[in-house]
Structures are given as C-alpha cells and as structure tokens.
Amino acid sequence: MKITELTALELGAKIRAGEVTVKEAVQAALEQAKAAEPMINSYVTLDEEGAYAQAEEIQKKIDAGELTGPLAGVPVAVKDNMCIKGQLTTCSSKILSNFKPTYTAEAVENLKKAGMVILGKTNMDEFAMGSTTETSWYGPTKNPHNTAHVPGGSSGGSCAAVAAGECFGALGSDTGGSIRQPSSYCGVVGMKPTYGTVSRYGLVAYGSSLDQIGPITKDVSDCAAFLEVIASHDPKDSTSVEREDYDFTSALKDDVQGLKIGIPRDYLGDGLDPEVKEAVLAAAKVLEKRGAVVELFDLGLVKYAIPAYYTIASAEASSNLERFDGVKYGYRAAEYEGLHNMYKKTRSEGFGAEVKRRIMLGSFVLSSGYYDAYYLKALRTKALIKQEFDKAFEKYDVILGPAAPTTAPELGTSLSDPIKMYLGDIYTISVNLAGLPGISVPVGRDKKGLPVGMQLIGSAFAEKTLIRAAYTYECATGKAHEKMAEVKASEKEVR
Amino acid sequence: MGKQYETVIGLEVHIELATKTKIFCGCSTEFGSAPNTHTCPVCTGMPGSLPVLNKQVVEYAMALGLAANCEITRVCKFDRKNYFYPDNPQNYQISQLYLPIARNGYLEIETPSGKKKVRIHEMHMEEDAGKLVHDEWDDTSLVDYNRSGVPLVEIVSEPDMRSADEVIAYLEKLRMTAQYLGVSDCKLQEGSMRADVNLSVREVGSEKFGTRTEMKNLNSFKAIAHAIEGERQRQIELLEEGKDVIQETRRWDDNKESSYAMRSKEDAQDYRYFPEPDLVPIVIDDEWIGKIRSRQPELRDEKLKRYESEFDIPAYDAGLITESRKTAELFEKTAALCGKPKKAANWFIGEMFRLMKERGMEPEELAFSPEHLAKLIDMTEAGTISASVAKKVFEHIFTEDVDPEKYVEENGLKTVNDESAIREAVEKVIADNPQAVADYKGGKEKAFGALMGQSMRALKGKADAGNVRSMLMELLKS
Numbered sequence: 001m002k003i004t005e006l007t008a009l010e011l012g013a014k015i016r017a018g019e020v021t022v023k024e025a026v027q028a029a030l031e032q033a034k035a036a037e038p039m040i041n042s043y044v045t046l047d048e049e050g051a052y053a054q055a056e057e058i059q060k061k062i063d064a065g066e067l068t069g070p071l072a073g074v075p076v077a078v079k080d081n082m083c084i085k086g087q088l089t090t091c092s093s094k095i096l097s098n099f100k101p102t103y104t105a106e107a108v109e110n111l112k113k114a115g116m117v118i119l120g121k122t123n124m125d126e127f128a129m130g131s132t133t134e135t136s137w138y139g140p141t142k143n144p145h146n147t148a149h150v151p152g153g154s155s156g157g158s159c160a161a162v163a164a165g166e167c168f169g170a171l172g173s174d175t176g177g178s179i180r181q182p183s184s185y186c187g188v189v190g191m192k193p194t195y196g197t198v199s200r201y202g203l204v205a206y207g208s209s210l211d212q213i214g215p216i217t218k219d220v221s222d223c224a225a226f227l228e229v230i231a232s233h234d235p236k237d238s239t240s241v242e243r244e245d246y247d248f249t250s251a252l253k254d255d256v257q258g259l260k261i262g263i264p265r266d267y268l269g270d271g272l273d274p275e276v277k278e279a280v281l282a283a284a285k286v287l288e289k290r291g292a293v294v295e296l297f298d299l300g301l302v303k304y305a306i307p308a309y310y311t312i313a314s315a316e317a318s319s320n321l322e323r324f325d326g327v328k329y330g331y332r333a334a335e336y337e338g339l340h341n342m343y344k345k346t347r348s349e350g351f352g353a354e355v356k357r358r359i360m361l362g363s364f365v366l367s368s369g370y371y372d373a374y375y376l377k378a379l380r381t382k383a384l385i386k387q388e389f390d391k392a393f394e395k396y397d398v399i400l401g402p403a404a405p406t407t408a409p410e411l412g413t414s415l416s417d418p419i420k421m422y423l424g425d426i427y428t429i430s431v432n433l434a435g436l437p438g439i440s441v442p443v444g445r446d447k448k449g450l451p452v453g454m455q456l457i458g459s460a461f462a463e464k465t466l467i468r469a470a471y472t473y474e475c476a477t478g479k480a481h482e483k484m485a486e487v488k489a490s491e492k493e494v495r
Numbered sequence: 496m497g498k499q500y501e502t503v504i505g506l507e508v509h510i511e512l513a514t515k516t517k518i519f520c521g522c523s524t525e526f527g528s529a530p531n532t533h534t535c536p537v538c539t540g541m542p543g544s545l546p547v548l549n550k551q552v553v554e555y556a557m558a559l560g561l562a563a564n565c566e567i568t569r570v571c572k573f574d575r576k577n578y579f580y581p582d583n584p585q586n587y588q589i590s591q592l593y594l595p596i597a598r599n600g601y602l603e604i605e606t607p608s609g610k611k612k613v614r615i616h617e618m619h620m621e622e623d624a625g626k627l628v629h630d631e632w633d634d635t636s637l638v639d640y641n642r643s644g645v646p647l648v649e650i651v652s653e654p655d656m657r658s659a660d661e662v663i664a665y666l667e668k669l670r671m672t673a674q675y676l677g678v679s680d681c682k683l684q685e686g687s688m689r690a691d692v693n694l695s696v697r698e699v700g701s702e703k704f705g706t707r708t709e710m711k712n713l714n715s716f717k718a719i720a721h722a723i724e725g726e727r728q729r730q731i732e733l734l735e736e737g738k739d740v741i742q743e744t745r746r747w748d749d750n751k752e753s754s755y756a757m758r759s760k761e762d763a764q765d766y767r768y769f770p771e772p773d774l775v776p777i778v779i780d781d782e783w784i785g786k787i788r789s790r791q792p793e794l795r796d797e798k799l800k801r802y803e804s805e806f807d808i809p810a811y812d813a814g815l816i817t818e819s820r821k822t823a824e825l826f827e828k829t830a831a832l833c834g835k836p837k838k839a840a841n842w843f844i845g846e847m848f849r850l851m852k853e854r855g856m857e858p859e860e861l862a863f864s865p866e867h868l869a870k871l872i873d874m875t876e877a878g879t880i881s882a883s884v885a886k887k888v889f890e891h892i893f894t895e896d897v898d899p900e901k902y903v904e905e906n907g908l909k910t911v912n913d914e915s916a917i918r919e920a921v922e923k924v925i926a927d928n929p930q931a932v933a934d935y936k937g938g939k940e941k942a943f944g945a946l947m948g949q950s951m952r953a954l955k956g957k958a959d960a961g962n963v964r965s966m967l968m969e970l971l972k973s
Binding site for chain 1: 536539540541542543544545546547548575577579581584585586587638765767768769772773774775
C-alpha cells in the first residue's frame with residue numbers, strides 16, 4: 001500500500017514502529033501534492049524546504065523517545081487563515097498577499113507540540129467568505145472527485161488536500177459550515193467543535209462569535225485523534241473554554257445501542273437534492289440497525305438562521321476586517337493622495353467582491369438607526385435558535401441530517417447568485433449560531449460520483465457522542481481504507 | 496441692561512490608569528520609551544490576535560466608581576467603536592457603550608456658595624490609541640503604538656457645572672480622588688488626564704439647555720479656564736447677534752488662546768458600536784465589590800474632617816497637607832510617632848512645602864522617614880537643639896533622611912545650656928566690639944541686635960536665644 005493511502009493514525013503507528021520515516025512520509029505527501037496541484041490547487045503555500053527540516057527534527061525526537069504521540073511525524077496542512085510565524089498567511093486575499101505573521105496560532109502550536117509536520121497553507125474562500133473556494137485571490141480549488149466541480153468552502157483547500165492524499169489531515173475553520181460543507185463535497189470527515197474548544201488565537205477572524213477551528217481527516221478515528229491534539233484551554237483567547245474532557249479518542253466505540261437520534265423534518269424539505277436525501281436517510285437506517293432510536297421531529301426556527309447568520313457574521317466581519325488598511329502590513333495601493341485616499345484605494349484594490357459585499361452588509365446593519373432593527377434582532381434570533389436546540393437535546397442525543405442540500409456544484413455556477421449560495425448553508429449555520437459541535441461524515445455518492453455527507457449535531461461539549469455515532473456508522477459501512485481506495489480511483493480519473 | 500446668561504458645563508474626562516501592563520495584553524505601560532518597544536501582536540492589531548482583559552483595570556475602575564458614589568454594573572460588557580485612523584491599529588477601539596462599569600454617581604465640590612454635588616452619568620473602561628509622529632521634512636507620518644492599549648477610564652459628568660471655577664474644582668476633586676486611590680497619577684501635561692468640555696449658555700432662569708459645543712485639546716487647568724471663558728463669550732455674542740450656536744466639536748489652540756471648529760454634528764461619525772465578541776461579559780458580585788471597598792483608603796474629605804476634630808489643626812493647613820495622599824500619610828505617621836500633631840503640621844507647612852517648592856518636587860518623590868522627623872520634633876521640644884539648628888537638621892532629613900540624633904551628635908549641634916560658656920562668648924563679643932557697645936549705650940537700640948547676632952554666631956546657634964539675650968542685657972548693664 002502506498003504511504004499516501006494510509007490514514008494519519010496508521011501512518012503514525014508505522015512511524016513509531018520505524019517502518020516509515022518521517023522524511024518518507026513528507027516525501028510521499030509532497031510528491032502526491034506536486035502531481036495533484038496543477039489540477040486541484042489545494043495549497044497557497046507548499047513549504048517543501050520547511051517540511052523536510054521539520055521532518056528531520058521530529059524524527060530525532062521520535063527516535064529519542066521525546067515524541068510518543070499517535071500523530072507524531074504525520075504531515076498535515078493548515079488553512080491559510082491561521083498564523084504561522086514567518087510564513088505567508090494570506091487568507092487567500094490580495095490584501096494579505098505579502099503578510100508574514102510574527103507569531104503562531106495556538107491550534108498550530110498544538111500540532112507542533114504533537115510532532116506533526118506542517119506541509120503548507122491551504123486555499124480558501126477569501127477571508128473564509130464563500131461556500132466554494134472560488135472567491136480566493138489565488139484561483140479556485142477543484143474537487144478531487146471531479147475537477148469540474150468545486151470542493152465547497154470556505155475550507156475547500158484543506159478538504160481537497162485531504163481527499164487527494166496531499167496531506168494526512170488538515171485544519172479548517174468553520175463560521176457557518178466552512179468545515180462540514182466542503183468535507184461533505186470532498187468525501188472526508190470534518191468536525192466543527194463546540195465554540196471555545198479550540199483556541200482562536202492566531203485565527204484571522206471572520207465572525208468572531210461563530211468562528212471555530214476544527215479537524216479535517218480521512219476517517220473518524222483520525223478526526224478524534226486530531227481534535228485531541230488541537231483542543232486546549234488557552235488563556236490568550238477569552239472565549240476559550242476549560243473543558244472537562246479532552247480524551248476524544250476514548251469515544252471511538254462501535255456502539256449506538258439506545259442512542260436517540262432526531263432528524264428535523266425541516267432538514268428534509270424543499271431544496272434538498274433527492275439523491276442526498278436518500279443517502280442520508282439510508283445512513284440513518286444503518287445507525288438504526290445498530291441499535292439507535294431514530295425519529296423525525298420539528299426544528300422550526302431553522303429558516304431564520306440564514307438571515308440571522310449573515311447579519312451577525314457580516315457585522316463582525318465588517319469590524320474585524322477594518323484593520324486591513326495598508327498602514328501596518330499587507331497590501332497598500334501603489335499610488336494615492338493622502339490618508340483617506342490610501343485607505344480607499346488599498347481596500348478597493350485589496351478585497352474581492354464577496355468580501356466587499358459582506359463588509360457593506362455588515363456596516364449597514366450596524367449603522368445608527370438600523371442596529372436595533374437588524375443586528376439586535378439577529379442576536380435575539382440566535383438566542384432563540386439556541387433555545388430550540390437545547391429543547392431538542394432534552395429529547396435526543398444526536399440530531400442527524402444532510403451537511404448540504406446538494407453535492408458539489410460545478411465551478412462557476414455559484415457566485416453569480418449569492419443569495420442562492422447563502423441558502424446552501426441552511427443545514428450548517430444554525431449549529432454555529434448555537435455554538436454546538438457538528439461533524440460531517442461521508443455516506444455515499446450521487447450518480448455523478450460526487451460524495452454526499454451526513455451531518456451529526458450534538459449538544460454543547462458532546463463531541464464524544466458524535467464521534468461514537470460517526471465511528472459506529474463507519475464500522476458498519478466500511479473502514480477508511482476502503483473509502484480511500486475509492487478516492488484514489490477517482491484521482492486516477494482526474495489524471 | 497443686557498440679558499444675563501448662565502453657563503452650563505459638563506465634562507468628559509479621560510484618565511490613564513496606573514496599571515503596570517496594558518488593558519488587553521501584557522505589554523508595559525511605561526511612558527517615554529523608544530517608539531514601538533512596548534508592543535505585541537495584540538496592541539498593534541495583528542490579524543488573529545485577541546484581547547485578554549487585565550483584571551487590575553476593572554478593579555481600578557471599580558475603586559474610582561465607588562469613590563465617586565457610583566452604582567457598579569453587575570454584568571458589564573465591552574463594545575467596539577469603529578473608526579479609521581492610523582493611531583488606532585484595529586481601526587476600532589474597544590470601549591464600553593451599552594453596559595459601562597459604573598453609573599449614577601457624584602463628586603462633591605466646594606463653591607463660594609457652599610458644597611455642591613456634580614453628578615456623574617457614567618464611567619467606562621477603554622483602550623488608548625497610539626501616537627502619530629509627523630515628519631515634516633519627509634512628508635510622512637510615523638506611528639508609535641507604545642500607548643496603544645494603555646487603559647483609560649472615561650468619566651462623563653452631567654451638565655451640572657456653571658463656571659470655570661466649578662470645573663476646576665471638579666477636576667481637582669477627581670484628580671485627588673484618583674491619586675488617593677492610586678489608580679492614576681492624573682498629569683494633564685503628560686496626557687494621563689484629559690478633559691473635553693461640553694458647554695452651552697442660556698438665559699438665567701431658563702429651564703431649557705442651549706445648544707452645546709464640545710471643546711477638545713485642553714492640556715492645563717489654565718487652558719480649560721480660558722477655553723470656558725472664551726467659548727461662553729463666543730456663544731453669548733452669537734445669541735446677542737440673533738444667530739444660532741451650532742452643535743460642533745471645537746479644538747482649543749493654546750498658543751492662539753482661541754478655538755476653531757473641527758467638525759459639526761452633521762459630519763459626526765457613525766461609530767457602529769456593537770458588543771465586542773472577543774471578550775466575555777464581566778460579572779461583578781457582592782464579594783468582589785466588598786473586596787474593593789475594603790481596600791479603599793481614607794479619602795481626602797474624610798481626612799480633612801478627622802484632622803480638624805482629632806488633631807485640632809487649622810483647616811487651611813489640613814487642606815495643604817492632604818493635597819496628596821503621600822504627604823498626608825507622612826504627616827499622620829509623624830504625628831502618631833511624636834504625639835504632637837500641631838507641631839508636626841507646622842513642620843510640614845513651614846519647612847517641608849517650602850523645600851518641595853524650592854526643589855520642584857512631587858509628593859511621590861518625598862523620601863524621608865517620619866521616624867526621623869518625629870525624633871527631630873521631640874529633640875526640639877526637649878530643648879536638646881535650638882530652633883535654628885532644628886531647621887538645618889530638617890534639611891538634611893529631607894534630603895538625605897539622616898537620623899537627627901546621630902547627626903546632631905556627630906556635628907556637635909546640641910544646645911549650649913552651660914551659663915559660663917554663654918557668659919564667656921558674650922563677654923568676648925562685648926570686648927571685641929567697643930564701638931557697638933558705645934552706640935548701644937549712647938541710645939542706639941539697633942546696636943543691640945548686631946551684638947546679639949554676633950553672640951549667637953559665636954555660639955554657633957546652639958544656645959537658646961532667650962538665654963543669650965538676657966546674658967547680653969546683663970553684661971551691657973554692668
């Protein structure tokens with residue numbers, strides 16, 4: 001078996017056993033990346049030299065017995081909105097196209113502490129605003145399963161890189177579905193943890209009250225192991241939570257006996273692709289057969305989630321993105337007259353259309369006279385949605401549904417109608433509004449061979465319940481190896 | 496006769512809190528360091544950086560709020576105030592709009608017509624901005640972010656003041672309170688205390704407020720007093736001419752002693768305030784408030800009352816001594832040690848303040864120990880040293896903090912009480928100055944003074960002047 005076909009945990013075991021060196025693992029991933037990149041464009045920065053240097057250092061520590069974790073030596077990728085000291089961090093935007101941070105994000109520090117090799121930075125929708133990875137200043141990333149299709153977004157680069165074997169796992173960020181939706185489109189496992197579980201320190205903010213970093217991996221076991229590495233209580237992030245449990249891998253149990261699963265009827269209605277519906281309901285049946293109790297219920301407020309989300313996220317974004325002004329770092333317009341003209345030209349030239357749209361929307365909903373009507377109302381809606389989820393979780397352990405209404409759309413078909421694109425976030429954004437954990441797990445393919453993802457949603461801090469359910473599904477339907485073989489087959493098509 | 500006008504003034508005062516580190520990061524707040532040496536990703540607005548609240552800032556703000564009789568907001572939050580300017584690295588300032596830390600208080604001031612309460616609308620915490628340095632030669636502006644993130648409290652008063660004197664009294668009161676609490680040094684010149692003046696005029700007897708203007712850039716009490724007088728006149732003239740006062744922000748020019756309009760209400764910025772999502776609400780319980788309250792020092796008003804009743808010292812003297820917490824504490828310790836508060840007060844009023852003034856010293860620079868001053872007072876009272884020697888010794892206590900007992904011993908400054916020694920010295924002076932003796936005996940009273948001075952000098956000031964005087968009289972008679 002090729003090294004790139006291993007899962008992260010399998011590779012980690014082989015490295016520990018001395019069957020594969022860290023350098024060999026890095027080399028395999030880089031070779032795969034070099035072959036795939038011209039078609040996929042997963043990476044903004046591929047740090048070949050740095051990766052080998054890390055490999056050497058990590059190998060020494062593994063040999064010396066200083067690094068003993070299950071993921072030591074495993075090469076991974078990081079979404080380009082997380083700071084790494086001295087390394088280009090662009091958010092796939094022209095305005096940060098020359099920006100090298102002076103410090104490293106806490107989640108990335110955690111990867112390093114676990115001895116993981118960082119191969120590079122992955123492509124994304126500009127400032128994580130978009131659902132297709134087409135708003136990137138570095139060009140779109142393509143879906144490894146069919147390069148005529150998008151990988152989803154905004155963490156499309158990370159998901160495509162994992163799906164194409166260009167790394168053994170990656171970090172993404174999820175503000176309204178940006179991990180779960182592209183994971184669904186790319187046939188990988190992606191989790192958005194409970195808000196506050198992974199430190200946001202060093203994550204370039206989009207919607208601060210909704211942003212959360214999470215793992216994107218080949219299978220559920222890797223997902224649990226990754227989460228165990230990156231989750232931490234960080235005093236540098238005031239919204240970081242000190243959890244009771246960080247032992248996520250302990251939840252890798254093939255057992256859903258008696259687990260109560262609710263499927264919101266609202267998640268199966270208009271706009272849902274019948275093939276997606278069929279695949280997701282079939283997956284629910286699998287869990288039912290394994291002993292879970294599955295039933296339908298109503299989660300009425302979901303339809304208000306989209307307007308509430310775009311109001312809150314855009315408002316926060318309009319403020320978060322003010323710092324990109326050409327004064328301190330990043331792109332500055334070449335010619336300008338005076339301060340205000342410099343601001344105006346820098347930002348006009350530096351931001352793309354979708355980012356500008358959200359800055360304008362956000363500025364509008366915060367402006368005097370509109371604040372109460374829009375922003376405050378959205379905050380109230382957010383609180384109500386959270387209440388409704390809380391109520392649902394009194395009855396159910398897990399809420400099950402699709403991660404996205406369709407499989408990956410074709411490139412170039414989404415951006416012309418932003419409202420339609422926003423509606424594609426319908427199943428994911430309420431999870432961010434309520435601060436809950438959600439995971440997307442591959443459950444099949446449509447007729448075109450494009451992956452379908454099932455989303456499992458848990459109550460706050462119930463990641464372990466999600467991992468257990470997802471792992472049980474995976475055990476029942478075929479392990480990672482088989483899935484990856486499928487992915488490999490499609491890669492051959494690509495080539 | 497023309498109409499009578501009343502001035503209505505409210506203040507927005509910013510004071511810099513004296514914390515060691517900034518409000519949202521661990522950088523030093525030290526003033527006057529090389530540009531951009533006290534900076535980090537947080538206070539320079541680097542992408543991905545996050546603020547973490549300095550708890551000391553909350554405690555200082557609570558202390559000030561309690562001292563100004565405010566209600567402390569039990570769940571208080573930060574908000575973002577959005578505006579673009581290069582000294583503001585994030586292009587938003589983290590401040591408080593919706594739920595400020597303290598509300599509904601007052602400070603009491605003295606006016607010619609008695610005590611008056613100036614109500615405080617609210618106090619809120621916020622971060623300071625950096626500083627722009629304009630390079631005229633290069634036609635560029637440079638930014639120094641050392642001050643970025645230094646904690647501020649803004650104190651917003653109600654429009655309760657009616658004259659420049661009341662404004663100054665209020666500011667003095669606020670400054671003294673903050674200094675007593677140790678939460679700020681409140682130096683206007685260094686910018687650690689800044690006041691914006693909101694002023695309107697109205698006819699005496701009118702219930703309605705006039706249109707107000709806001710005056711910025713006032714760097715001294717003098718500038719504040721002049722700006723108030725100037726703005727009052729300007730507004731009255733407008734009204735007398737039948738014109739309207741325009742609601743606007745004006746900037747005071749200290750050199751020209753006049754103000755000019757910066758921006759009108761129409762150009763007022765929309766700051767698009769909204770709750771800061773990177774910080775969690777601050778929950779303040781009774782226990783926390785109780786802890787802060789128990790730490791509050793005795794404030795000046797309480798001290799003044801106590802000094803008068805307990806120590807029986809004149810109100811004026813008590814006022815001077817309590818102008819700073821440092822001098823008040825030195826005084827109290829000295830008084831307690833020697834048990835003679837009135838004598839101690841005399842030393843403070845007579846000698847210590849004179850020396851401080853002479854040397855341009857701030858109370859914080861005082862470094863003598865009250866033990867030494869107390870001992871000096873005891874020695875003087877016991878007649879161990881003369882009053883003039885005591886003054887000299889005090890200078891050494893003030894400057895070098897010498898032990899007066901040791902110093903007097905080492906320098907042989909003890910009072911000469913030996914009658915024969917005095918007689919000997921005075922006899923010698925009489926013998927050496929026959930002319931002066933003759934003048935005195937011839938009726939020139941003045942000559943006595945000269946002989947007295949010579950005698951004291953001969954005794955090096957160590958003898959009691961009364962003893963010397965009677966000895967001289969006695970010998971001159973013979």
